[in-house]
Amino acid sequence: MNDMRLGDRAKQMDDTKIRARGVNVFYGDNHAIKDVDVDIADRMVTAFIGPSGCGKSTFLRCLNRMNDTISACKITGEIKIDDQNIYDSRVDPVQLRAKVGMVFQKPNPFPKSIYDNVAYGPRIHGLAKNRKEMDEIVERALRRGAIWNEVKDRLHAPATGLSGGQQQRICIARAVATEPEVLLMDEPCSALDPIATAQVEELIDELRQNFSVVIVTHSMQQAARVSQRTAFFHLGDLVEYGETGTIFTNPEDSRTESYISGRIG
Amino acid sequence: MNDMRLGDRAKQMDDTKIRARGVNVFYGDNHAIKDVDVDIADRMVTAFIGPSGCGKSTFLRCLNRMNDTISACKITGEIKIDDQNIYDSRVDPVQLRAKVGMVFQKPNPFPKSIYDNVAYGPRIHGLAKNRKEMDEIVERALRRGAIWNEVKDRLHAPATGLSGGQQQRICIARAVATEPEVLLMDEPCSALDPIATAQVEELIDELRQNFSVVIVTHSMQQAARVSQRTAFFHLGDLVEYGETGTIFTNPEDSRTESYISGRIG
């Protein structure tokens, strides 16, 4: 399977979905992202790796302007999606976020029923014409989130009463339910067992057919498995960015190399 | 390193720290833990593995009566720590929890400074005589939590402004700061990079010298690396429990086997 994916890579290098140039992020005095340039390709999976606290989540949140909600956070530089600067004043962050979906690092289900959690996005975007269509969308999303079997009997139970991993999958299902063009996933499998992880990776692979996916992960194996491109962050710097294969087998920067080789298991 | 640990195993099988018998847990109608018997040995690391939603967290929370806080949660059966039934009415859950520390699945730092987060436990338990001693305790705990270097310059910044992995390590530091006899860790490394993970595993190994540690993990490798005993849960049942080596190499139950072999990477 892996091989097949590797085979795909070459032919899809062409079109850039997101182009970031000179992005700096500050939390007050804390310079969290330092002058990052990156091109994220369409119909590909890009993995962000790097030690904890290096700025992966921060950069990810820049891509759909979720950082707007943190008052201490200041961003400079330019991020273009489909050649449109998302920090342009004419851009409506709402529209942007509809296009660029996100799964957060800490599972944050709404204190509503499982069904309502998933149906929330489709509802506000008007994706379902009627109740039946909505049921279908919810079921499909939950299946894609690899959680349908576990919750199908209690769709109307509160999502906050689920286990950690279940909540995480609900959040994934919630994000894919709105069919975003770009999906940002911040450690989507951190609380998942191997089987569920495999299913989510399957999902990512499926999504890649049409969309672009950015995934933050601490698992080198996972990065190697699912991504075509990998970016390595270190202390706010984008140290190295390139084809996943190259990064893992033949890193240019010594920091990348030591991070990768310091890996365990 | 691993080998040395393997060598230790045999001679420490003797004393039991926690003895659970016929434990059942219900969330309302949901039977989350089904008649579980388990002995957790002193000075050893026990790993709980199993698919997401199988009841690992639930059972872990039984061990220090954190389930008391969920009103819907009902527990039957007997859990003894050092031969004292912790559900006995004479047992003070507070004292119990001081003895049995816990790291939660979702990082939950207090909305206070990093320092105060870690100092809180030692403060209420009176572990420090003076300010200086407290500083030492905090530093030591943060070092053990593998986060000292990252936060030493901003000890008085709010802990909620940290990255996900940093928060998780703060929570680990907070738990070890009180020097519990048993430490329950619910996926402590889920948001950590490999290096931090290694440091935490180091810590677990260190703790094992004196205390007993129970760890929930989704990483088979991690379970194999750090634990001496492993318990496999499935749909609320404790399917198999035994020496980690045996479980991973020679599982008795077919479910265990298929879970282990279904592993990826």
Next chain:
Amino acid sequence: QSRDNVQIAGSSTVLPYASIVAEAFGENFDFPTPVVESGGSSAGLARFCEGVGENQIDIANASRPIREGEIETCAANGVDEIVEVRIGYDGIVFASQIDGPAFDAFVPAQWYAALAAEVPMDGEMVANDAANWNAINEELAAWGMTEADLPALPDAEILAFIPGTRHGTREVFEENVILQGCEDSGAMQAMMDMGMDEDATEEACMSIRTDGTSVDIDGDYTETLARIGSNPDGIGVFGLAFYENNTDTLKVATMSGVEPSTETIASGDYPVSRPLFFYVKAAHVGVIPGLQEFASFFVSDELAGTGGPLANYGLVPDPELAATQEKVANMTTMDQE
């Protein structure tokens, strides 16, 4: 910690007078200034009748005489020696906005015709539909009064602000104005002729329309004043003292040709007034320091007499003040009278 001041509670109508006296008492005597609470005649008497003792009030002010049932309750609680002191009269006047319609003179019959709920008409009781004051005289003429006896009324909608049913003034208004007017106008006779008995007649006479032409005021005269301020056609019922303090915004009407003033009321010429009282717990005299002195001071000529501060403020002095003074001096209780 024993109480050393006189404690008074009761009518808000009497309160201004009581507080003028209390203030002067505090200034001129070594005793502390008495505390005068308001809260209404009924509440004051209720507390008065709670019993005797240090934690009970000494004096109750009332804008009406104490009732039989209240005396009984008092007695049941051990308050059996009560001195009733009439301090004077409260004149009740009819006033309107100073630059409003020319409400200068009334007779009771006009008020009856304007405010009665139902009036006799061709041997039947019909709802009163009078809407304008200038139609009243015609109607009265139709009932047999000579129009020449009736003062002219302006062309203005009927809108009267009268005391609500909680006020003792309402009772006086109903009896001295409405009932009187009912009789004067011949309506009473007409009702009797219809075969109604005396009680029913009286009740019919005194029931006041509720269709918005007559507005009950449960608050104080300041509220009536405010109502008149925003309704130029309105006419309201006030106390004399209140009116005298607000001549800049109000003009008063004569009743049956008599202009209300302390003199005309004291002489009995002006028909609408009510007596004001305070009640002393005789048992407390000799126990509560200053009680006797206060009571005497209240009714002294210097205060309650003609030209005294109370009269200046609008109290109509009691023509029989001397008798009252003697009664207070001897603390003659009600059952000794």
Next chain:
Amino acid sequence: MSTFWIVLVVLAVAALCFVLARRRALSAVDGDQRHLHSRPNYYGFSAALWAAGPALIVLALWLALQPLVVDRSVRPLVLEEDRNAALVMSDVTRLAGGIDRAIAMGGLTAQEARGLTADGLRDRLSDFGTALASEVSPGVLEAAQRYRTIEGRGALLRSILTIGLAVGLGAFALWRVAPGFRARTSVERAILGALIAAACVAIGTTIGIVLSLIFNTIKFFGLYPAADFLFGTTWAPSFGGGSSLGILPLLWGTLYISLIALLVAVPIGLLAAIYLSEYAHRTVRAWAKPMLEVLAGIPTIVYGLFALLTVGPLLMDVFGPGGALGVRWMGGGTSVMTAGLVMGIMLIPFVSSLSDDIINAVPQSMRDGSLGLGATQSETVKQVILPAALPGIVGAVLLAASRAIGETMIVVLGAGAAARLDLNPFEAMTTVTAKIVSQLTGDADFSSPEALVAFALGMTLFVITLILNVFALWIVRRYREQYE
């Protein structure tokens, strides 16, 4: 020793016990806190509680009971007096107090005080600021002397007992201090007891209210048929008797006015809260919120005048005869609408401030979750934040509703005094509360039904709101159970 000093001494003993117990606990483990069951301060607090708690309770009980005991032993002395015993007793206490004051001011020695005679005593004491209403009779003087003796003895005994208790129990608590002693548990148990006691204040208040209303209510129902009161549709009290005292028009008025007030306060308050917590800049919020709270602090009489002088005429200009709309819905400035609008304004901060706090407490991750799905801020607010904050908001609205039911002045001035069953919101109506006040402070005979009805009104309103609250609790429970 005066009560003040006793309390001070007891507190000092408690403080001492605190220090000693703390030290003792620490020294028992050679200064290593880790071997203590609880932190050293808890040992201190527990000893201090033992020292001060019972002593102060005993002191309070003593202070409450001593007057009764003294009264019982002095009263026989004054029974010969040809006056009401309660009054003579107050004469006695006043005289005793006067003598004490004279001694305190140096005008009398204790010796002299014992040998006082009744003659001229009134003048003598008046020099020391004690006014007596009449000359002192020997019987009263004797009683006063007895009173002073007993009081003095009582005070001495009281001091000894209280302080002794403090010292004794404090010592006991100190003796109990040992590393294994569960000091924290015992302190926390005491705190929990205090918390429960605090919660019981509500029950005490309810009992108090019922007791203070019930007797007069019963008396009222003895004079006026309960059925006519509860189901009567006219309210027309009259002094001459024959009043109709039906509560229905008043209840209707209460309901109607409260409803309009809530229709004003809830949307405005809630939207304001949402705007402040979700949209407004920090500084705007920091200023606007306390400003809105000023609305809750303006005395209700001002609102009443505002209704009477400004809002009423304004509404008349619109809905009255010859008004802007050309409708003749409104007859006078006072109406349900006038009072409701103004009351609504007063209630705005009750809804806005509380809701703002609750909305602000919804975790940020909820907002992130919704915004991350491409929801607009208003969608986030309406579909995620408000549902999450709902329990608190409901509390705020209920609080506002409660205040609306209990409000008086605005109704008196703004709604008129007429009790009426009518649907037109531009008609004058009145509420139960307004009538309670007016009947209670009116001129009617206080033992007549017209005055006593105030108590019955209070009681009925109390029972009705109680039923509504039980019902609300039941609904909330059901809803919650279904959800879980």
Next chain:
Amino acid sequence: MTDIPEGGAHPQQDGPRRGSLFAENPRIKARNRAEKRFRAYGIAAISIAMAFLCVLLFSIVKNGLPAFTQTYIQVDVTLDQEVLDPDATGDPAVIAQKTTFSYAPLIQAALVDRLAQSGIETEVTPDRLARILSSGAAAQLRNHVLANPEVVGETVEFDLLASSRVDGYMKGRVTREALARDPNLDAAHLEIIDALKAEGSVERRFNLDFITGTDASDSRPEEAGLGASVLGSFYMMLVVLLLALPIGVAASIYLEEFAPENRFTDLIEVNISNLAAVPSIVFGILGLAAFIQFAHLPASAPLVGGLVLTLMTLPTIIISTRASLRAVPPSIRDAALGVGASKMQATMHHVLPLAMPGILTGTILGLAQALGETAPLLLIGMVGFIASEYPDSFTSGFTDPNSAMPAQIYEWAKRADPAYYERAWGGIIVLLAFLLLMNIVAVLLRRRFERRW
């Protein structure tokens, strides 16, 4: 893999979210319009509330500001020995026997002299001349003489308060026409005032006594001040704060954090929400019965007032405290319990601080309500003519008869003389200033405790 549906990709949606970020599709447009509308509602709500506040504050200030100034008339009064101390004893006790009535002629004589001196002609008869002065002038003189017995026989210059009508004239409230039918003052009096004013003996100046003074009777509005009742309110608020806040918070903590779910808890809960709906006057009935008649506490005392208001305020504080305790996420409690904190410690150390904003809001609202409440005070004897003296000491302030600001304002608003109406509004200004002062601590504290997590 089991969960992934067989059918492969979902039919591709060229749905609402495709396309340029700059071009808004109809649905987004509609949603953004809804967003704008919602925002506008919010602004409108705030504006409406603020507008009301401004109107109210404006009318309060406009009506009340004149109360802070007062007219004084300078007169030289000869303290005639013949009248005050005929036997020239110089004994204060003898002088004290002369009541204020003896001083009235002195004032009258002084005014006649004053007019003669300045050559002012008037048709006002000498006995009506003193009506330009407050009827308290005699008391002012007498107090001065009692304090300085040696001045008897001398001529002393006094700043005497003008009567309320004269004061009203100076403030433009009273006109000559209006006096035509006023028995208290004639237009001719005003001529005198104009003449004296020209000479500088009549002056309108800031009146501190309004803020610090005590109540006066109906016949001398010019003397009335709010001071004693400010003190009364202060004592009551002290009692309320010291009782209602701890009891309220304690009760809420118990109910929200510790109470088991049982009948007893339900009972308390229902009781509390029911008490919130009890009309304040009923609390007055309770206060009269429980504190005065049963517990024999003194009537008209701020202590009793404070107790009654405490009971009245409790539900407000409890309801808001509970709501904000409930809003603290359970993970915080878990975190504290997990390191071995007791439930009590978790509550006190973590939950309570996080709930603080709501608690403070409840306190602000509760105290504001308590500060402005009159009805219950009516029944426990704090409304009327009460606060004519200051308490002697700090502790006696709790038990000495006193009124409270709202009660005093309510009382003034009812009095007949329009000068009292002005004072009522002035009193409201003082009350609001008091409220702001009281709230400022709470508001600042609340701002400190506010945080999002």
